[in-house]
Amino acid sequence: MRKYVLITALLLMGATLGLEALHAQSTFKSWAKTPPMGWNSWDAYGPTVTESDVKANADYMASHLKAAGWQYIVVDIRWYVSNDKAGGYNQKDAIYNLDQYGRYIPAVNRFPSAGDGKGFKPLADYIHARGLKFGIHIMRGVPTEAVARKMPIKGTAYTADQIFSPKGQCVWLKDNYTIDSTAAGAQAYYNSILELYASWGVDFIKVDDLSRPYHQAEIEMIRKAIDRTGRHIVFSTSPGETPIADAASVAQNANMWRMVDDVWDTWPHITHLMKVAEQWYPYIQPGNWPDCDMIPLGRIAIRGERGTDRMTRLTKEEQYSLMSFFLIFRSPLMFGGDLPSLDEFTSSLLTNKAALAMHRDGTKVRQLFQKDGRLAVTSVNAKTGEHYLALFNISDSADPLMVTVPFAQLGLKTANVSVTNVWTGKNEGRKKGVISVNLAAHACKLYSLKK
Structure with missing residues (x-):
């Protein structure tokens, strides 16, 4: 009798999880009804951001920007590497940190609170306590080290070497292999990492090397894995240029998607963005946001990838132009500069009530x-x-x-x-x-x- 009760309970649990996932699939566009606004560590810190950097920026946002609608704090690339350095983040001697299931975990020398298997949960709790939301960056695919070590995939009899494909590996960062969507265990691996992130309290995930070329199968697996968690995790694809031919697909699976490659503090980056954006105006919808990339203003490249520690090279007129375009286009706003170093002029661009009302409440956006x-x-x-x-x-x-x-x-x-x-x-x-x-x-x- 107890056996049948257990089986019934498991079936009911599975049905409940299935319903939750189905509900998430139908409602994920409501998780970002207005364009997300936050801070991302890339422009200022590249692959070297530390826990103290993140907390300092979160503290500043909570005190000075939260009231204006800014809420996400996003830890960008390679938080799982112990020995990364600016300007050389594709080094062959990278020291990766993985758990027993081949999933990246934070490097404790950079994120001390992640020790004892706690992962990013203590940092997420710190950020949530300030009324903000927490996000992370990952690369698509399965870690090359997990494949080499044939590490098990949680909850399955499969191992990482059974789900990878050497084809389509990212050309600019070799941390991961493509996941073969047809392989048994492929979806289970994505399920396992999103389950981990949800347990940490992640609210936002930026997944890199998805859009150019467009990896539809992995995008769809990530969508399913997010929905399965039951947690409202906003999904951002990166970088561009996302093909306009795949607009319907990306809108069906992501909350925001990059239109171009990285936008830095030079005028040609901005005019290129404006030109590419011409095709994306019809897709600006609640819960679906074509993404102009980060805002390279204020103090950037402290330990970054493009140039040395500096204030943005854009003139004040160019900064007004960048912000005016991002705002009226209703792009997600991810500030890339160091918030504790924020100057009065840059702060005025981020907190103008009338401009932010346009960004929040604008409709019928058109060129x-x-x-x-x-x-x-x-x-x-x-x-x-x-x-x-x-x-x-x-x-x-x-x-x-x-x-x-x-x-x-x-x-x-x-x-x-x-x-x-x-x-x-x-x-x-x-x-x-x-x-x-x-x-x-x-x-x-x-x-x-x-x-």
């Missing part, structure tokens, strides 16, 4: 034109009905450009519109029929328009 060095993007506030208009001079010329938009092109039938500069809050009076502005090289204007 009006991108031609002859001129770019115009518009959206409509879902709550107030006000129209937004971002005008950019993206020309390579040093000469100023006149950028003009008739109000009729925005769907504003009235001939008399009140114009307010979003960044300054200054009302510039009422304009009739058209708005026209002379913009210096790489400059922009961001307006709120009301009837």
Whole structure:
């Protein structure tokens, strides 16, 4: 009798888990109804970020940015390597940290609270206690070391060497092999690592080397593994360029996806992003966010991968242009600079209430034109009905450009519109029929328009 009771209980438990996973699959787009906003360690610390770095940035966010909507703290690449160094993160002598099931665990010399098998849970608890959310970066696939050691996959009779494929290995980082989705045990491995992350309290996962080329099978396995945990873990694919041909697939499986490769603090990175973004406007939807990449402002490259410790190389005009585009496009906002080093100007870009309201409540985001060095993007506030208009001079010329938009092109039938500069809050009076502005090289204007 006890045997049948046990079997019944196990069947009910399995059915419950199945229902939870099914529910998660149907609701995951509600986990990020507005674009996620947070801090990511990559731009400032590369693969060398430590627990003290993360806590310092979390403390700053909790004290200075949380009230403005910033909430995620994300530990980027190779937190599982003991001897990583900036500028050489693909070294052959890497010391990996794995548990008995071939799953990466934090390097204790960098994250001391992870000792005694605790993993990232103590750090996640620290961040959660401050009203924030915790995220991590991983590479797709199974660790090469787990394959070489034929490590067991938790809960199965399979081992890591039975699920890998040497084909399609990441060309710029050799930590992992591709997982063969047709292999028995493949889904179980992804299930095991997401189960581990959920037990740590992870709220956000950035999975690298997924989008270019597009690894649909692994993306789908990750989606299933997240849903199986029953935890609301926002799923971000990286890096770009995600193929537009796979837009429906990535929207079905991820909360956000990169449109381009890494965006750093040079103007060509920004104009390239604006051009690639042209094809993604129709896919800006609650729970689904085309991603402009991190915000390379403030103090970056302290121990990073591109250049030396510096303040961003972008001019103030270029910084306004970058932020205006990210905000009106409704990209996820992942700040890359060191928050404790934040200067007053950069802070003003991150906390402007009117600009963040546009980012949070904007709808009907669309590009009006991108031609002859001129770019115009518009959206409509879902709550107030006000129209937004971002005008950019993206020309390579040093000469100023006149950028003009008739109000009729925005769907504003009235001939008399009140114009307010979003960044300054200054009302510039009422304009009739058209708005026209002379913009210096790489400059922009961001307006709120009301009837």
